[in-house]
Amino acid sequence: MGSPTESYVRLSLNEDLVRSNEQVYAPHFVSVLDPSLLGEVDVTAGIPEGGWLIVNTVMNQLDIQDIVKRKDLNIATIDATRIALDILGRNITNTIILGALVRVSHLFTIEELSDAIMMRFKGEIAGKNIKAIQQAYEETCIYEIGKDVDFFVHTKVPWQQVDLGLPGYKELDKAGVWYCDENIIQVGSDQVNTGSWGEWEILWDKDTCTDCAQCWYICPDFAIIREKGDDGLWHMAGIDIYHCKSCQNCLNICPVNAITKRMKQGPASCAAPEESGGN
Numbered sequence: 213m214g215s216p217t218e219s220y221v222r223l224s225l226n227e228d229l230v231r232s233n234e235q236v237y238a239p240h241f242v243s244v245l246d247p248s249l250l251g252e253v254d255v256t257a258g259i260p261e262g263g264w265l266i267v268n269t270v271m272n273q274l275d276i277q278d279i280v281k282r283k284d285l286n287i288a289t290i291d292a293t294r295i296a297l298d299i300l301g302r303n304i305t306n307t308i309i310l311g312a313l314v315r316v317s318h319l320f321t322i323e324e325l326s327d328a329i330m331m332r333f334k335g336e337i338a339g340k341n342i343k344a345i346q347q348a349y350e351e352t353c354i355y356e357i358g359k360d361v362d363f364f365v366h367t368k369v370p371w372q373q374v375d376l377g378l379p380g381y382k383e384l385d386k387a388g389v390w391y392c393d394e395n396i397i398q399v400g401s402d403q404v405n406t407g408s409w410g411e412w413e414i415l416w417d418k419d420t421c422t423d424c425a426q427c428w429y430i431c432p433d434f435a436i437i438r439e440k441g442d443d444g445l446w447h448m449a450g451i452d453i454y455h456c457k458s459c460q461n462c463l464n465i466c467p468v469n470a471i472t473k474r475m476k477q478g479p480a481s482c483a484a485p486e487e488s489g490g491n
């Protein structure tokens with residue numbers, strides 16, 4: 213109910229964790245929760261031929277083709293708003309549209325999705341969401357073009373920064389600073405004290421750390437500091453508290469629990485009443 217927002221999910225076919233957390237540039241499936249976005253945002257950008265566009269709408273698929281100006285996509289429609297209002301009593305469609313995603317993708321089952329919903333929600337709310345996704349699964353209208361996206365074809369678009377002719381992750385050291393040859397390029401939030409945003413102080417235990425660099429990959433603010441050692445390689449050196457916004461991504465991914473957290477704020481203290489005045 214504000215500005216158009218995008219979010220991304222990567223699913224792995226094997227049991228490895230998905231390590232890549234940058235924007236998805238070539239999505240196989242795109243779900244659009246609000247049909248008014250179709251004419252406002254290029255929702256099909258990067259979808260390869262045979263990919264799927266899933267839309268919460270009462271329009272038919274041919275009308276959608278006309279709006280997005282692509283005929284090489286499979287399209288699924290679902291009136292998720294009506295289902296949401298009928299079952300949830302509110303126009304919240306983000307779980308409901310997953311019923312349509314299951315129907316066209318076969319990436320997971322309704323039962324698996326229901327289990328996930330029960331882990332996220334409790335009691336009546338979980339029950340209503342499950343009922344809503346089941347209804348969405350059954351009511352989804354499907355328009356197939358006779359081609360399916362090949363999951364095994366490498367459709368990843370090169371990382372944006374590399375495309376711009378700037379150095380890639382191997383040259384990145386710390387928050388918002390890229391080292392390019394001998395030059396330092398200030399980028400991103402380098403000048404912003406994002407470290408004041410979060411409530412946690414993130415702590416790093418040098419002795420436990422195995423220098424695997426997974427925290428550094430996943431930090432959204434380049435707040436993991438690395439230093440070049442005598443061996444010519446970059447090594448984990450600490451947390452840049454000026455930029456660490458305590459999102460805890462690093463803490464969650466560290467395989468050896470070398471990163472922990474503690475509340476920044478101590479117990480509340482009350483000012484003593486002044487001698488004169490006040491009550």
Ligand code: SF4
Binds near residue numbers: 414456
């Ligand atoms: S808590 Fe978040 S911002 Fe801070 S160092 Fe870890 S990943 Fe980066």
Ligand code: SF4
Binds near residue numbers: 422424466
């Ligand atoms: S993820 Fe953990 S072990 Fe790996 S470099 Fe970071 S702190 Fe060290």
